[in-house]
Amino acid sequence: MENKAVSKTPDNNTLLLAGVGGAAFIVGLLIGLVVLGWWLWPVKWINAAPQHLSPEYQREYLQMAIEAYAFTGDAQAAKARFDALGEKGPALLEEMAKKPPKAINIYTISSFADVVGVKLTGLPAEVQPPQQPTAETSPQTTPQAGGGQAGTPTALNQLQLTLTPPPLETPARKSATFRLVAFLCGIGLFALILAALLFYFFSLRRGKAPKAPITAAQRAQAMTQSTQGTDFEAEGKEAPLSQFMTTYVHGDDLFDDSFSIDSPTGEFLGECGVGITETIGVGEPKRVMAFEIWIFDKNDIQTVTKVLMSEHAYNDEAIRERLAAKGEPVLARPGEEIVLETAKLQMRARVVDMAYGNDALPANSYFDRLTLELAVWPKEG
Numbered sequence: 001m002e003n004k005a006v007s008k009t010p011d012n013n014t015l016l017l018a019g020v021g022g023a024a025f026i027v028g029l030l031i032g033l034v035v036l037g038w039w040l041w042p043v044k045w046i047n048a049a050p051q052h053l054s055p056e057y058q059r060e061y062l063q064m065a066i067e068a069y070a071f072t073g074d075a076q077a078a079k080a081r082f083d084a085l086g087e088k089g090p091a092l093l094e095e096m097a098k099k100p101p102k103a104i105n106i107y108t109i110s111s112f113a114d115v116v117g118v119k120l121t122g123l124p125a126e127v128q129p130p131q132q133p134t135a136e137t138s139p140q141t142t143p144q145a146g147g148g149q150a151g152t153p154t155a156l157n158q159l160q161l162t163l164t165p166p167p168l169e170t171p172a173r174k175s176a177t178f179r180l181v182a183f184l185c186g187i188g189l190f191a192l193i194l195a196a197l198l199f200y201f202f203s204l205r206r207g208k209a210p211k212a213p214i215t216a217a218q219r220a221q222a223m224t225q226s227t228q229g230t231d232f233e234a235e236g237k238e239a240p241l242s243q244f245m246t247t248y249v250h251g252d253d254l255f256d257d258s259f260s261i262d263s264p265t266g267e268f269l270g271e272c273g274v275g276i277t278e279t280i281g282v283g284e285p286k287r288v289m290a291f292e293i294w295i296f297d298k299n300d301i302q303t304v305t306k307v308l309m310s311e312h313a314y315n316d317e318a319i320r321e322r323l324a325a326k327g328e329p330v331l332a333r334p335g336e337e338i339v340l341e342t343a344k345l346q347m348r349a350r351v352v353d354m355a356y357g358n359d360a361l362p363a364n365s366y367f368d369r370l371t372l373e374l375a376v377w378p379k380e381g
Contacts, residue, residue: 020195020198022191022195023191023192023194023195024195026187026188026191027188027191027192049084049086050084050085050086051084051085051086051087051088055088055092058088058092059095059096061081061085062082062085062089062092062093063096063101063103063104065078065081065082066078066096066104066108066109067104068081069108069111069112069115070104070108070111070112075115078112078115078116079115079116079117082112082118083116089116089118090118093109093112093113093116093120094118094120094121096109097109097110097120215251215252216249216250216251216252216285217249217252217254217255219249220247220248220249220252220369221247223247223249223353223369223371224245224246224247227245227247227352227353227373229245229373230243230350230373230375232375238377240375240376240377241261241262241263241264241345241377242259242260242262242374242375242376243373243374243375243376244259244373244374244375245352245371245372245373245374246274246372246374247369247370247371247372248274248276248288248367248369248370248371249368249369250287250288250357250366250367250368250369251285252285253276253284253286255275255288256273256274256275256276257273257274257275258271258272258273258275259271259272259273259374261295261345261376268298269297269298269344269345270296270297270299270300270342270344270345271296272294272295272296272374272376273293273294274292274293274294274349274374275291275292275294276290276291276292277290277307277326278307278309278313278319278323280312280313280361280362280365280366281361281366287357287361287366288366289309289310289313289319289365289367290307290309290310290313290319290323291308291367291370292305292306292307292308292326293306293307293308293327293338293340293349293372293374294306294327294340295340295342295347296342297342297343297344299342299343300342300343300344304340304341304342305326305327305340306327306329306338306340306349307323307324307327307328307329307330308330308332308338308349308351308370308372309323309329309330309331309332310332310364310365310366310367311331311332311356311364311365312362312364312366313365314329314331314332332351332354332367332370333351333354334352334353334354335350335351336350337349337350337351338350341379342379343379344378344379345376345377346376346377346378346379347374347375347376347377348374348375348377349373349374350372350373350375351370351371351372352371352372352373353369353370353371354367354369354370354371355367355368355369355370356368
């Protein structure tokens with residue numbers, strides 16, 4: 001039977017897979033970025049230089065550097081610590097001079113600026129740097145009980161003049177990170193819920209979608225597959241070279257089946273088949289009242305054809321004479337066997353099952369269904 005082109009309309013599986021895939025991508029991104037990247041194995045910064053700190057911590061660093069200079073008078077250490085701030089140092093010192101912190105007066109800042117080589121602008125004229133501490137007057141030479149030193153700020157004793165940058169992780173930063181993680185986890189949960197809803201929705205639609213009607217060709221194929229062919233060997237006959245079963249059902253307007261005849265070794269010997277040759281009435285589907293049964297032999301110069309006709313067509317002399325030009329007319333009857341012979345092949349076509357249609361046309365004029373068995377043997381002699 002001739003293959004029919006069938007257009008396939010995409011179902012909802014594509015959209016469903018796209019939704020689930022998108023949700024899986026988002027969840028994977030959240031797990032990789034948040035859980036693995038920020039929680040289990042976060043990036044840790046250590047030994048950061050002062051110039052890499054945030055402005056808030058850079059100001060604290062500069063304040064400690066000024067306090068250390070005021071206590072030790074070590075200009076070289078003060079210059080090295082200030083230079084560690086990089087190009088942002090002068091601007092930070094200028095800003096601190098305009099708004100001094102409570103722990104440092106403007107004179108100490110001005111003195112520090114002179115040592116590190118920064119010219120402060122906008123300072124009052126009466127601001128004069130205090131006398132620079134010397135070895136004789138330095139508070140370092142005045143020991144206190146318990147090993148302390150006079151005038152030593154408590155904070156500097158704790159830092160031991162090392163000016164270690166403050167820790168990078170603060171409670172405020174931890175709180176912001178937690179909020180971000182909670183927000184991203186909420187997005188992931190929303191994506192999972194959305195994917196579940198999409199899956200449920202498309203599953204319902206797929207279950208309620210109307211099934212496409214079965215075509216006449218599909219019904220004919222099902223009937224062919226359910227029909228048992230003749231077991232010639234069980235009947236004591238020689239098994240044919242080729243044996244085929246074909247079915248026509250009313251509505252299959254393109255019915256035209258053909259089969260290849262091959263030898264046991266696979267050599268091509270010819271072809272055989274069945275097709276529509278005559279209809280009655282007008283409109284669609286066609287009402288078929290005659291079929292051509294044919295066989296082609298590669299060793300012969302012609303194709304042998306016989307015409308299988310409905311009762312109405314066979315009994316109508318005009319129709320029978322017209323169709324006789326295509327091949328010998330044969331009346332279709334259940335169990336009827338039609339023999340076709342060529343130079344090297346013999347085919348027996350048997351009517352396995354048949355039924356006529358019933359409408360306003362003459363009785364038994366067209367076929368509602370027809371099943372034929374085609375068996376081919378090599379011709380003796």
